[in-house]
Amino acid sequence: MSDTTTTTDELVLRVEDLSVDFRTDSGPxxxxxxxxxxxxxxxxxxxxxxxxxGKTTLAMAVLGLLASNGEVxxxxxxxxxxxxxAVSPQRFAQLRGTELGLVPQDPMTNLDPIMRIGRQIxxxxxxxxxxxxxxxxxRTVELLEEAGLPxxxxxxxxxxxxxxxxxxxxxxxxxxxSGRPALLVADEPTSALDVTVQRxxxxxxxxxxxxxxxxVLLITHDLGLAAERADVVVVMYRGEIVEQGPARQVLxxxxxxxxxxxxxAAPSLASRRIxxxxxxxxxxxxxxxxxxxxxxxxxxxxxxxxxxxSAEAPLVSVRNATKVFRIRGHGLLxxxxxFTAVQDVTLDVxxxxxxxxxxxxxxGKxxxxxxxLDIEKLTSGTIEFDGAPVGGTDARSRIAYxxxxxxxFQDPYSSLDPMYSVFRAIEEPLRxxxxxxxxxxxxxxxxxxxxxxxxxxxxxxxxxxxxxxxxQRVAIARALALSPELVVxxxxxxxxxxxxxxxxxxxxxxxxxxLGLTYLFITHDLAVVRQIADRVVVMQDGRxxxxxxxxxxxxxxxxxYTRALLDAIPxxxxxxxx
Numbered sequence: 001m002s003d004t005t006t007t008t009d010e011l012v013l014r015v016e017d018l019s020v021d022f023r024t025d026s027g028p029x030x031x032x033x034x035x036x037x038x039x040x041x042x043x044x045x046x047x048x049x050x051x052x053x054g055k056t057t058l059a060m061a062v063l064g065l066l067a068s069n070g071e072v073x074x075x076x077x078x079x080x081x082x083x084x085x086a087v088s089p090q091r092f093a094q095l096r097g098t099e100l101g102l103v104p105q106d107p108m109t110n111l112d113p114i115m116r117i118g119r120q121i122x123x124x125x126x127x128x129x130x131x132x133x134x135x136x137x138x139r140t141v142e143l144l145e146e147a148g149l150p151x152x153x154x155x156x157x158x159x160x161x162x163x164x165x166x167x168x169x170x171x172x173x174x175x176x177x178s179g180r181p182a183l184l185v186a187d188e189p190t191s192a193l194d195v196t197v198q199r200x201x202x203x204x205x206x207x208x209x210x211x212x213x214x215x216v217l218l219i220t221h222d223l224g225l226a227a228e229r230a231d232v233v234v235v236m237y238r239g240e241i242v243e244q245g246p247a248r249q250v251l252x253x254x255x256x257x258x259x260x261x262x263x264x265a266a267p268s269l270a271s272r273r274i275x276x277x278x279x280x281x282x283x284x285x286x287x288x289x290x291x292x293x294x295x296x297x298x299x300x301x302x303x304x305x306x307x308x309x310s311a312e313a314p315l316v317s318v319r320n321a322t323k324v325f326r327i328r329g330h331g332l333l334x335x336x337x338x339f340t341a342v343q344d345v346t347l348d349v350x351x352x353x354x355x356x357x358x359x360x361x362x363x364g365k366x367x368x369x370x371x372x373l374d375i376e377k378l379t380s381g382t383i384e385f386d387g388a389p390v391g392g393t394d395a396r397s398r399i400a401y402x403x404x405x406x407x408x409f410q411d412p413y414s415s416l417d418p419m420y421s422v423f424r425a426i427e428e429p430l431r432x433x434x435x436x437x438x439x440x441x442x443x444x445x446x447x448x449x450x451x452x453x454x455x456x457x458x459x460x461x462x463x464x465x466x467x468x469x470x471x472q473r474v475a476i477a478r479a480l481a482l483s484p485e486l487v488v489x490x491x492x493x494x495x496x497x498x499x500x501x502x503x504x505x506x507x508x509x510x511x512x513x514x515l516g517l518t519y520l521f522i523t524h525d526l527a528v529v530r531q532i533a534d535r536v537v538v539m540q541d542g543r544x545x546x547x548x549x550x551x552x553x554x555x556x557x558x559x560x561y562t563r564a565l566l567d568a569i570p571x572x573x574x575x576x577x578x
Contacts, residue, residue, distance in 0.1 A: 011078075012183050012215040013039040013062065018075035020054075020061050030073070031057045033239045039183065044209070044216040046230035046247070048223050048262060050499040051468060054239040055219050059185045062217065063100055064092040080182060097128030101181035101214075103205075105188040107168035111160040117144075117171050118156025124178055143174035148204040165361060166197035173205055180212055187219040194360045194524030195568035202229055221497035223259070224266045224527075225570040227251040235259045265502035313387060314348035315486060315518050316372060321345045321381035323367050341367040343542040344381070349486070354512070354519040356533035358526055358565065364542035369490050369522045373407055374398065385486070403433060406479035410491035412471035416463045422449075422474050423459040429481045448477040451514075452507060469500035476507065480515070490522040505532055527569045530554060538562050 020032040032054040039045045047055040060066050062077055064084065077084040080099070084092065096102075104110045112120055121143060122136040131139045137156070144152035147170040160168055169189060176184055186205065190198040206229065209216050220226050226233050227247045234244040235256065243256040254260050323342040342364040349355045357365045370376040372383055374391035383390040385405065391398050406429075409415040416425050426448055430441045449459060452473040463471055472492065479487055489508070493501040509532065511517055521533055529536055529550065536553045538546040540561050546553060557563045 010040050011038060012041050012043075012080060013037075013217070014076075014078040015058070015062065016076045016078065018058065018061065018077065019073040020057050020066065021071055021073040022067070023069040023071075028073070031070070031239055032061065034075070035236070035239075035241050036075075037234050037241065037244065039215045039217055041182070041215055042210065042213045043232065044206075044218055044230045045232045045234060046218040046220055046226035047234045047236055048220055048226045049236035050221055050262075050497045052238075053236040055236045056187055057239075058236070059187055059217060059219050062183075063096060063102060063185055064089075065096075065102075094128075097124070098130070098179040099182045101176040101179060101184040103169075103172050103176040103184065103186040103189045107160070107165065107172050110172060111168060113160055116157055116159055117163070121156075121171070121175055121178060124175055128179060130179055139178075140174075143178055144171065146177070146208060147171070147174040148200065149174070164197075165193050166201060169193060169197075169201055170204070173201070173208070177208055177212070177214070181214060183215045183217065184209060185217045185219070188221070189218075195526065195570075196360055196564055198570075199568040221499075222266050222570060223251070223262045223498070228570045235262065262498065265498040312351065315351045315386060316349035316520070317382075317384045318345055318347045318368075318372070319382045319384075321368065321371060321383055322379045323364075323371060323376060324379045341542055342371070345539070345542075345544050347537050347544065347547065349518060349520055350534075351485075351518055352512075352516055353534045354521055354532055355535045355537060356521040356523060356529040357537045357539060358523055358529055359539035360524060360565075362541075363539040365522050365539050366490055367542075368539070369407075369488050369520065372520065373405060373488055374401060399433070403482045404484050405486045405488065406482065406484040407488045407490060408472075408475050408479050408492045410494055412468065412475040413463055415475055416471060416478075418463050420462070421459065422454070422461055422463075422466070425463075425474055426459075426477045426481060429478060433482060435482070444481065445477075448480055451480065451511065452477045467500070468496050469503060472496060472500075472504055473507070476504075476511075480511070483515075484517070486518045486520065488520045488522070491524070492521075493528060494523065494525060501528075508532065526554075526565050538565070 015035055015037045018032060018035045019030060021028040021030050035054075035058055037045065037047075047058065049055045057066070057070070060070075061072055062079075062084070066072075072085060079095070084095075087095075111117070118137060118140050121140040122133075125131040125136045125139055126133055140156055141152045144156060149155055149167060149170045155163070155167070160171075163171065173189070176186075189205070190201055193201065205216075208214075218226065218230055223233070223235075227250070230247045232244065233247045233250045235242050235250070235258065237256075237258040243250060243254065243259050250259065251263070254263060321342055322340065322344055325339045325341055327337050327339050345364075345368060347355070347357075357368060359365050367376060371378055372385075372390065385401065391401055420428070423445055426445045427441050430436070430444060435441060435444070445459065446456060449456065454470065454473050454477065458466070458470065463474070466474070475492075492508075493504050496504060505528065508519065512519060519532075521529070523529060533550055535549055536547065537544055538553065538559070538561065545559050546557065546562050553562060554566065557566060
């Protein structure tokens, strides 16, 4: 179908009955099937769905960046009146340098680690004929300033590893908008960032695209984020578009069962649903939305917590914990300096409960977790576990401590040995601690796999053959192998899409109920905290700035910092049907 009946300055992109196949040894595999959508000038269209739904494949087809074994099997992609399926590779490259922009998901893997940030932007400007070599640097500084990067002239001379995650993402936004594109594809541009940085970057991106009249194709797995940021929401499931329409309409009256499932899984929407249910006194809705009810016990009149004099001693007691790192100087004659990552932190973790430590990147929460795990040593203060100092003074006591406290880290792929099968990965701690004979260990591994809902067939596979959710289940099974009392979850769900995230959170809640586990949950996402935790500790710049039950912190935050974290939750002001 031709688009000659439409106004090309209004309709920027039309995808019509698009199917994408990938060639495999067993024949073609269809990743996108019969997809159709439109994006107009100045409009933001969000494509939402879980990992593997086809949303990124569709976006890469629009940009002509499919993998070498991928091809458009049928359909058309019209960009400003031009059929992209009929253009030459040279024309596509020209469009990508000027009229089509991209902000990719992971800034660390999309920036050259050995090239200065400014040089990477200069290169794009020069190669695409947007600036001469003489003028490129001044334009680069302007672009970085527009993207909200402070002290842009100095920052342009730095390397990616010297930037925070948010600063790296702003650099990619500067690159994506350098050609003043008519269409910008933003592929999960903030999924790995904490909520306040996420909000700042999305605000900056929205302002820039609004001023330029740029159309945006936003790829995300979070329906709450899409509803807050997009004009139109397109829901994809197993390669097909199952629902699309105005964002608020899709949110308030979803038609497809998968859309309803996404809404139920999104932590931001679950947090908002809990808030509305509490306001209206809807206990049945609360029971469905909350993954833990431990906090309610401490809200009753006369109830006490370990920190307020409870008869039962806490499992973990942190008192005035401080950690100072020595930072080396850059030059031969320059002196190093001290950096205080954690300063005078005091908190308790009650037995059988879940305490969430929240804060932005750099707040000190992960360093605190590593000290509790005895990976980092205290500079001053004390940490006690079950009444004894963490780690102990000799090798035997340290090994005994390792049996009782186990971690689940953020990235299950990097925390699993790629050369070990799933069976070997789960068996490893059993071997290390001399647990039984081979038959006993096999029975224990199979029991653990069943506990975390992994089939026996998965045990023969390797991490590269598993989905992100399956890998995280393996990491949880490994952490449970020695029957620990405390599990430290350090951003254990932040790298997962919302559907898998919800599955893992429910699994953790069920395991806690079945096994009596105690959790220390490190996260930057307060929406997740509302579902899973009993108590919340808020950290900023290495210090605890607020502590209380979930309801106390969410309903009556005492500090401006906590209020900023809460306000940054996507969909915070949305009205949802319960």
